[in-house]
Amino acid sequence: MNPHRFPDPWRTAHREDGVRIPYRVEGEGDPLILVPGLGGSSRLFGTLPRTLARMGWKAIVYDPPGLGLVQEHAGQWTFETSAWDLAALMAAEGLARTSLLGTSLGGKVSAWFMAEHPDLVEEAFFYGTEASGSARAIAVYDFWESVFRDLPEDRIFKSIRPFLFGAAFQTKSARLLDDLARSFSPGHNELRTTLQQVDALRQAPFPEMLARVHQPVLCHAGLEDSLVLPCDVEATALALPAGRYRAVEGAGHSMLLENAEVCLEALR
Numbered sequence: 001m002n003p004h005r006f007p008d009p010w011r012t013a014h015r016e017d018g019v020r021i022p023y024r025v026e027g028e029g030d031p032l033i034l035v036p037g038l039g040g041s042s043r044l045f046g047t048l049p050r051t052l053a054r055m056g057w058k059a060i061v062y063d064p065p066g067l068g069l070v071q072e073h074a075g076q077w078t079f080e081t082s083a084w085d086l087a088a089l090m091a092a093e094g095l096a097r098t099s100l101l102g103t104s105l106g107g108k109v110s111a112w113f114m115a116e117h118p119d120l121v122e123e124a125f126f127y128g129t130e131a132s133g134s135a136r137a138i139a140v141y142d143f144w145e146s147v148f149r150d151l152p153e154d155r156i157f158k159s160i161r162p163f164l165f166g167a168a169f170q171t172k173s174a175r176l177l178d179d180l181a182r183s184f185s186p187g188h189n190e191l192r193t194t195l196q197q198v199d200a201l202r203q204a205p206f207p208e209m210l211a212r213v214h215q216p217v218l219c220h221a222g223l224e225d226s227l228v229l230p231c232d233v234e235a236t237a238l239a240l241p242a243g244r245y246r247a248v249e250g251a252g253h254s255m256l257l258e259n260a261e262v263c264l265e266a267l268r
Helices: 048-054 079-093 105-116 135-150 153-164 167-172 174-183 188-203 206-211 230-239
Strands: 011-014 020-026 030-035 057-062 098-103 121-127 217-222 243-248
Touching (some): 011 079, 230 243
Parallel strands (some): 098 121
């Protein structure tokens, strides 16, 4: 493959610092950029872009630098550079405005972008995102650092699996989760980028940022989520000037996989 070209149907956006952003598009409706969570790339969303396209959206998924298709070093990951990613996607597609769908860390990236560029975003949908600054949330950052820094690659998914999915889904879909565990193989640079994301989480001024987000935001919380507690998601929604809270029954942190029907109701 040409090192300067991504395989079809992937397209290329360029950040203001010249870093390439691979992305792909499903559908032809109103634009909706899907922002992945900690250590995640477009793989995180599976067939969701196709579902959103059938619902009338133009779903845009991408791989952040250091994760997915482009794993070479792209400098330090920060919330500012993650906002450059979104700006690059919009420029590449000629978008004046867009909506955002963020999962976990992806919701925080989305909020950062919305605070910095209020005229570019219509609305946002967050899933398992907390920016409440609670003591428990800060302790979770320490947990992530230990997992991605200290554990062998083949033990990472096994260690985080109990926290990524609700109890009901783990019982019902054990075989699927076994398959996911076997396919989970982050490279050295992906682990490094993930640790940079954890470091950025510790330093981000979330309360000030949330107060500057005036666009409508619907914050979803999985009622079986043991990683990000529903009360912290609700506190985040309350801190957003136009935030709303929605509980998702029968789902944990990966609620878009566990209970997609409820999660997508607001996007229909």
